[in-house]
Amino acid sequence: MNDDRIPTLAVWKFASCDGCQLTLLDCEDELLGLAERVRISHFLEMSGAEGSGEGEAATLAGVGPYDLSLVEGSVTTAEDAQRIRRIRQISRRLVTIGACATAGGVQALRNFADVAQFRAAVYAHPEYIATLATSTPISAHVPVDFELRGCPIDRRQLLEVITAYLAERKPNISAHSVCFECKVRGTTCITVAHGTPCLGPVTHAGCGAICPAYDRGCYGCFGPSNSLNLESMVRQLKHDGMNDQDVMRVFRTFNAASPEYAALPTLTGQDAAAEEEAR
Incomplete structure (x- = not known):
């Protein structure tokens, strides 16, 4: 990120409630200041554009790379596993945000039971639901540069992580209890x-x-x-x-x-x- 161009930021969603993405939007004034230093190239949660699915497909098909990708959510489908590998390829730095992305989230309770029984109990036609037997963190599939924990994450810690990577330094996140x-x-x-x-x-x-x-x-x-x-x-x-x-x-x-x-x-x-x- 040492050249004269504006660094690019992308935010991606996997299986989650969107709470950690909303934490970024909740930064409000700080987000406006951040927008002066970085170009937010992909963030569907803050986009009003229609056809978001097609928009992400086009983004993933692009050459990239993004200087920093923030990933929320766990991997719960075969499509998720394929998509996170592509995101890793087009991201210089990849940071997972929230309990779902760093530890599977509450949906990882399926890991200790029969997912077929869950599908049958929740969906009228479970045969149409394609899902993996487990919910796994992003780090189980691709290398991750930093894991920001929380359910949801803390806005101050999130801003510190983004600022740190823009400044090309290690995030100063406390490791104590x-x-x-x-x-x-x-x-x-x-x-x-x-x-x-x-x-x-x-x-x-x-x-x-x-x-x-x-x-x-x-x-x-x-x-x-x-x-x-x-x-x-x-x-x-x-x-x-x-x-x-x-x-x-x-x-x-x-x-x-x-x-x-x-x-x-x-x-x-x-x-x-x-x-x-x-x-």
Whole structure:
């Protein structure tokens, strides 16, 4: 991005609720300032053009490349898997935004069940629905330059990531847990004070510790922190009154397919229960 031309930005959607794209639109004044420094070449969420599907097909068929691509959503169809590979080819930098793109999202709950049963329960004619058996993060299919966590993402962190790549530097995104944010805002630890189950110790910072500030345990919206001690967290949750099934459920929400949570079945005894049921 060192030449005199204006850098280009593209925003792409996969299986998601659009909440993270709306976070970018929610930047409002900052977005206007950003538009002076970068050309937003593809962003269907902010486009009023008709025939958006054809428009994206034409964009993907183009030569590119885009200096920065932001990708929201998980891969849930064979077409998705093909499309993300093409997007990677025409993107100098690719950043995934939100829990769906970084960890499969809530739709990754299908990974632990029979997707055919889900289709039959939801759709009148499931035979017309083409989908994969799993919902997977973008990084499972192509190399990713940076993962911005959250459900939805934090607007300040998003602006920092975009600015960092325009300036050709590493994004300055904190790697500590939500507990640190509680300390910064002076929030009393709800687990210590009240015995409230809270995922703050193992959850990536970025939300500003909103839930603990209102005496609610952290739900883990921002996914696993970089210094994850899952075994200790499971022990603490059980100490706070959760049984094995409760523990499994509290982790299998926004970031169900996070590889960091792969040890959960063993830690909660779910593997043994499944084997017993199979017998």
